[in-house]
Structure formats: structure tokens, C-alpha cells
Amino acid sequence: MKILENYNLKNHNTLGVDCYCDQFAQISSLSDLESLPKDIKITEMLIMGTGSNILFTEDLNRFVVQFKPRKYITVVDNLVVAWAGTPWNDLVTWAINKNLGGIENLALIPGLVGAAPFQNIGAYGVELQDSLVWVEVYNWHTGLYHRLSNEECMFSYRHSIFKYHDQPWIISRIGLDLRSDHPVNISYQPLQDKFAGLSQTPSYKKVAQAVTEIRQSKLPDPYQVHNAGSFFKNPVIDPQIAQRIQRRHKDLPLFETKHCPDQKTSAAWLLEQCGFKGHREGDAGFYDKHALILVNHGSASGQELLKMSKMAKRAVKIKFGIKLEEEVRVL
Numbered sequence: 001m002k003i004l005e006n007y008n009l010k011n012h013n014t015l016g017v018d019c020y021c022d023q024f025a026q027i028s029s030l031s032d033l034e035s036l037p038k039d040i041k042i043t044e045m046l047i048m049g050t051g052s053n054i055l056f057t058e059d060l061n062r063f064v065v066q067f068k069p070r071k072y073i074t075v076v077d078n079l080v081v082a083w084a085g086t087p088w089n090d091l092v093t094w095a096i097n098k099n100l101g102g103i104e105n106l107a108l109i110p111g112l113v114g115a116a117p118f119q120n121i122g123a124y125g126v127e128l129q130d131s132l133v134w135v136e137v138y139n140w141h142t143g144l145y146h147r148l149s150n151e152e153c154m155f156s157y158r159h160s161i162f163k164y165h166d167q168p169w170i171i172s173r174i175g176l177d178l179r180s181d182h183p184v185n186i187s188y189q190p191l192q193d194k195f196a197g198l199s200q201t202p203s204y205k206k207v208a209q210a211v212t213e214i215r216q217s218k219l220p221d222p223y224q225v226h227n228a229g230s231f232f233k234n235p236v237i238d239p240q241i242a243q244r245i246q247r248r249h250k251d252l253p254l255f256e257t258k259h260c261p262d263q264k265t266s267a268a269w270l271l272e273q274c275g276f277k278g279h280r281e282g283d284a285g286f287y288d289k290h291a292l293i294l295v296n297h298g299s300a301s302g303q304e305l306l307k308m309s310k311m312a313k314r315a316v317k318i319k320f321g322i323k324l325e326e327e328v329r330v331l
């Protein structure tokens with residue numbers, strides 16, 4: 001494993017931001033993991049996949065470990081086991097080609113398998129936690145592996161135990177329960193519209209294809225237009241606040257949440273109401289077809305993107321009294 005000094009991460013984050021780190025190493029195997037220095041403090045380490053959910057705002061005095069994309073998937077005891085460096089969409093494609101259901105709604109989410117439990121990736125009514133059985137972590141201080149069950153991962157909406165950053169853990173593999181009799185979930189309106197009039201239940205492959213088409217029509221390809229997907233989470237709001245807002249904005253979108261009795265609203269809608277859809281200052285802005293996507297149109301710095309995100313957050317707080325929370329990890 002080669003360690004590079006003073007390395008620029010510009011090509012390793014989909015927002016395309018310049019950011020130098022003290023040291024950088026790419027890993028592609030368990031033996032690479034095991035050869036990492038054991039004395040690095042938690043605050044001095046950063047584990048990365050493809051950087052599709054990170055905004056760098058300053059240079060990092062850290063040792064950055066990046067999983068080199070490399071597909072490795074096996075079946076052990078009826079569970080699908082995937083190496084952290086496996087591109088997430090390769091795992092989805094592998095599963096649907098074997099007619100195994102459970103993650104087809106998560107097609108085309110960028111990034112690697114190792115990052116998926118970090119924020120409990122989700123889309124179109126499905127989350128990773130719905131099919132995940134365990135997460136294997138490597139403790140770089142002790143050199144030991146440890147398995148966390150689904151419950152131990154403390155999953156919730158875009159959240160997990162891994163976000164606390166208080167353990168020297170690197171996610172190395174995950175085990176998923178994917179089955180050929182897994183019920184198809186087309187409850188989300190855009191999927192219902194796609195399959196309207198179909199008498200049979202669509203196959204996992206058809207669902208993944210439909211999700212892919214919908215995503216491609218709405219979201220910019222991060223390798224063409226620099227972005228990190230949804231910049232903020234959809235906020236969960238108290239029913240009284242929802243009622244108050246609805247008095248002035250009858251079209252406030254509200255939807256049920258899996259994780260608590262309160263309802264969620266659309267962060268994209270809130271940002272659009274505040275005029276941020278397509279808003280741009282220099283090279284920092286929000287996508288013109290989707291207000292939730294912070295975009296680097298060229299050579300915006302991390303600080304400029306951060307400033308734009310803070311401006312949007314403040315505007316939503318003033319207009320609606322709602323505090324947006326970042327989905328993207330800001331460093």
C-alpha cells in the first residue's frame with residue numbers, strides 16, 4: 001500500500017472541490033486494511049468511498065484512506081456478502097441479475113458499498129436497513145474485526161451509529177438478506193405512474209430500470225455536473241408547525257415517516273419557495289431542475305459552496321421556522 005503525502009482530493013469528491021490532505025492511501029483488500037498504521041487517532045483519519053456525500057471546506061490534517069472501487073460479492077449462509085469497495089450499483093445489478101429482491105429501488109445511487117450503512121442509504125420507499133443483516137467493521141487500533149447486527153447499527157432516516165465518529169471503525173463488508181420472494185415496493189408515486197395499467201407485478205429488474213430512468217430524468221450525473229446529491233435531509237416537522245405553515249402555503253408537501261409519528265416535508269420544496277432553485281453566485285449554486293442539489297458549476301471552492309448552503313439554510317429558517325440539517329458530511 002502506497003502512502004502519498006500532501007495529496008489533492010479534487011478527483012475524489014463529486015463536488016469537484018480542491019482539498020489537500022496530509023496523507024492518502026488507497027486500499028483494495030483486507031491485507032491493505034490490516035497494514036494501516038494502528039496509532040492514528042479517530043479525528044486524524046478519514047475513510048472514503050467515491051466522495052459523493054462529502055463537502056470539503058478546508059484542507060485536511062488527516063490520513064485519508066480511500067477504498068479503490070473493486071467488485072467482490074459472494075454468498076455465505078444464504079446471505080449476500082459484499083466487500084466495502086464494491087460499487088453500490090454493481091451490487092444492485094448483481095442482485096437483480098440473480099433475481100434477488102430487496103435493493104432494486106436503490107439502483108443508481110452513487111458510491112461504494114462501505115458508505116451505504118454510514119447514512120443508511122435510501123430511495124423510493126426503501127432503505128438499506130430493510131435488507132441489511134450485519135455490518136463487519138475493522139478496528140484499526142486493535143487490528144480486529146467485529147460484526148454489528150442490524151439493531152446495533154441504530155439505523156434511522158439517513159443515520160446510523162457510524163455517524164457518531166467515536167470508534168476506530170472501517171466498514172469492511174456487509175451481509176444482506178436478498179430473496180427471490182422479496183415483495184416488490186412500488187408504493188412511491190413516480191413508480192406507480194410508471195407501472196400504471198400493468199396487470200402483473202413488475203420484476204426486480206423492471207423496478208430497477210424504472211428507478212434508473214426516473215433518477216436520470218431528475219438528477220444530474222455527478223461526473224458531468226459536480227454535485228453530492230441531496231444536500232439537506234427532508235425535515236421532520238411537528239404537526240402544529242405543519243398546520244401553521246399550511247395556513248399560508250396550502251401546497252406544503254407532507255409525507256409519512258417510517259421512523260416516527262411526525263411527518264416529513266420536502267426540503268427541495270422549502271428551498272424552491274425561498275428562490276434557490278437554479279440560484280447561482282459565481283460557480284456555486286443550486287441545480288435548476290432540483291432545488292435540493294448544491295452544484296459546483298466549475299471552480300467553486302468548498303468555502304463558496306458552504307456559504308451558499310448556509311444562505312439557503314438561513315432563508316428557510318426565516319421564512320418557515322424550519323431548521324434544515326445537512327445530509328452531506330461537511331468537513
Ligand SMILES: Cc1cc2nc3c(=O)[nH]c(=O)nc-3n(C[C@H](O)[C@H](O)[C@H](O)COP(=O)(O)OP(=O)(O)OC[C@H]3O[C@@H](n4cnc5c(N)ncnc54)[C@H](O)[C@@H]3O)c2cc1C
Nearest residue numbers: 049050051052053110111112114115118121122171228229
Ligand atoms: C447524484 C447523487 C444522487 C444521490 N442519491 C442518493 C440517494 O438517492 N439516496 C442516498 O441515500 N444517498 C444518495 N446520494 C449520496 C451518496 O451517493 C451516498 O451517501 C453514498 O452512499 C456515498 O458513497 P461514497 O462511496 O461516495 O461515500 P463517501 O462520500 O466517500 O463517504 C460518505 C461517508 O461515509 C463514510 N465512509 C465511506 N466509506 C466508509 C467505510 N468503508 N467505512 C466507514 N465509513 C465510510 C465517509 O467517511 C463519509 O462520512 C447521492 C449522491 C449523488 C451525487
